[in-house]
Every structure is written in C-alpha cells, then in structure tokens.
Amino acid sequence: EPEVTQTPSHQVTQMGQEVILRCVPISNHLYFYWYRQILGQKVEFLVSFYNNEISEKSEIFDDQFSVERPDGSNFTLKIRSTKLEDSAMYFCASSDTQETQYFGPGTRLLVL
C-alpha cells in the first residue's frame, strides 16, 4: 500500500542553523501539508501546498519557514534559523483531494 515517507526520522541541530525536512508524498496525490506537534501538545497545521504554490498557511508559518517541491516526488520544509521552540515532531501529509489526508511517520526535530 502506498505511503508517505519522511527523512530524516530524527534531526538534532544547533539554534540558528538551517534545517530541511524531506517528505515523499503518495505518488498520485496533489495536495501536500506540513504539521507539527510539540511534545505533549496538539497537532498544529503549518501549511498546505497545491499546484506548486502555498494554498493556506497558519500563523505559525512565518518568514522562517518555507516549502518547496523541487522535483516530481519530494516536498520539503525548510526552517531558516531554528529556535529552541521549533523543537517538535514534524509531519508531512498528502491527499488526492481535499479529503482524507495520509500522514508520514514524522521527523523529530530537536534544537539545542
């Protein structure tokens, strides 16, 4: 069964460094999403992406964040200058319509 994959599974970085989180959505899906979940907190929407552009973003998704679909398979989330409060689990999701979303296993980001 097709699934969303994410790399790396864990990332440790120093405050102020740039990180890129990678996702490979399900191949025939057209809508892509990033979410985050701070330890012990709710899952929070960051951004949705369709037709090579951002369709929606939350207040969390400020200028430090960017997304890109550099080729036909990858979907990336870049954090330009990480802060301690960016430590969280980051989930990628994809869907073929704006309906059921399929989530990846997540990348656990720790900013020191």
Place this chain on the structure above:
Amino acid sequence: KQEVTQIPAALSVPEGENLVLNCSFTDSAIYNLQWFRQDPGKGLTSLLLIQSSQREQTSGRLNASLDKSSGRSTLYIAASQPGDSATYLCAVRTASGGSYIPTFGRGTSLIVHP
C-alpha cells in the same frame, strides 16, 4: 476561532468493552471532521472522515457520528481489543472565508488491557 475539545483525556478499559470517545467543536460551520489514531512516536492514521452533510460513517468496529447543530462528534469502538490502544484524535476543518485549515483536539489516550 475554532476550538476542539476531546473528552475523556484518557481511558483505560478491559478488553471487550464498547467505548465512546467524544469530540466537541465551537464553530458549527464545518467542512468535514476526521478521526485519527496515533501510536506512540508515530504518525497519524486516518480512521473515518465525515463530511458536513453526513450523520455518520462506519468502518469495521468503528462508527463515527456527527451532530453539527450541537457541535459534537462521537467515535464508537465496539468490542475493544488491546490493539486498539492508541491516542485518538479528532480534527475539524472549518469552512470559513475559503479557508479549510484543520483544528485538532488534544486526543483521548486509550488503553485496552487484556
């Protein structure tokens, strides 16, 4: 702003019991509501999706209902099994000004013991 609340926060039951998990939301102008399960340290697995025009959805031992007017959804799990142990999340997509950003609840942590 949509607020989603899930009750109870945690539940521990013996195997075989029928369970009801609750999700309430403050803005009834929803587009759809989705139930997920999340296993420790893992991603989310979609269980059921209910459109705003629907009253319920069923999949195997799971049944989800939606009452928009009262701002509530319930997830019913029949004949619970230890493998059902996980955190169950409710996510509401609100149809507001062309925005469909989902809002999640904190989840119900379920333990089913043999």
